[in-house]
Amino acid sequence: MPENGRSFIGGITGKILSSFIFICYQLHFIFIQIMIHRWPCDFSLRIMNMAIRPVNLTVSGTAISNEYAKTFSYHRDGKSQDKNLYRIPLYRMTISGRDDAGNAVQHTVRVIRFGVGWSTQTNVSYVYGLAKLQSSYIRRWLPDYSVHSARHVFKDYLIHDGADNPVREVYATAGCIDVCDDPYGFDRVNSLIIRLSGVEKALPRARQLRDIAHAGRKKITYERALRPALRLWNA
Incomplete structure (x- = not known):
């Protein structure tokens, strides 16, 4: 094929390729606009979820030796007739994730895992x-x-x-x-979760905590534990 023929075909091919790339770009832009206008909340949440790093909370299944909470029998309607005080063991909860530099970070706090309830039956x-x-x-x-805000795990179970x-x-x-x-x-736990999540730093703290929750990248794991026996505080 003559040299000028090859140049002509090459020029046509280049124009077709450029046009194809331009059309793809336009279609991509139109698709994004449709997503934003038709499903603005869902689409923005998907973008936000990609920016939030995972944070893990792990509640130990082993009680801390010789550390207890002094608790009374609880009923939501205040109908408990039990006036005793009880001894409930404390457990550890570990918060773990990675900071902005990619370093692994973890911190442990003491928590109450079990409570004493009152059965009306x-x-x-x-x-x-x-x-x-x-x-x-x-x-x-x-x-x-x-109680100073809370995280909802499921049903009536919270972290607070x-x-x-x-x-x-x-x-x-x-x-x-x-x-x-x-x-x-609890404030320090929230601050650590904010730091590990990578949420937008310029946002107000309340908005940061809300966005982290909505992103759904914070997971809590309860290790298997033996339910402690019911013991009086002075027993």
């Missing part, structure tokens, strides 16, 4: 809480929860602030994970 107190090995992704942040000093303070729990390390323990 049998009129006796009993120990309850999650004892089986199980994991859940945390997708809801409850900023207005009465607990007794600052579980030995001296009389406390009750409905089987939630209650963070017990001094008055700022």
Whole structure:
């Protein structure tokens, strides 16, 4: 084939390829616009989810030796007729993930894992809480929860602030994970989760915590535990 013929064909091929790339770019742009206008919340959440790093919470299945919370029998309607104080062991919860530099980070706090409840059917107190090995992704942040906000795990189970000093303070729990390390323990846990998640730093703290929950990349794992026996505080 003559040289000028090859140049002509090459020029045509180049123009076709350029046109194809341009059309693909335009279609991609149109697709994004359709997604944003038709499903704005879902699409923005998908983009946000890609930016949030995973954070793992692990609740130990082994009680801390000789560390207890002083608790009373709890009933949501305040109908407990049990006036005794009980001894519930403390457990450890580890928060782990990676920081902005990719370094592995973990921190451990003391928590109350089990609570003492009151049965209106049998009129006796009993120990309850999650004892089986199980994991859940945390997708809801409850900023207005009465105990300094909370994370919703599933059903009635939450993660929230607990007794600052579980030995001296009389406390009750409905089987939630209650963070017990001094008055700022829960705040420090939240700050660490914010740091490990990689959420946008310029956002207000309340918005950061909400976005982390909505991203669904924070997972809690309950290790298998033996449900502790019901013991009186002074026993």
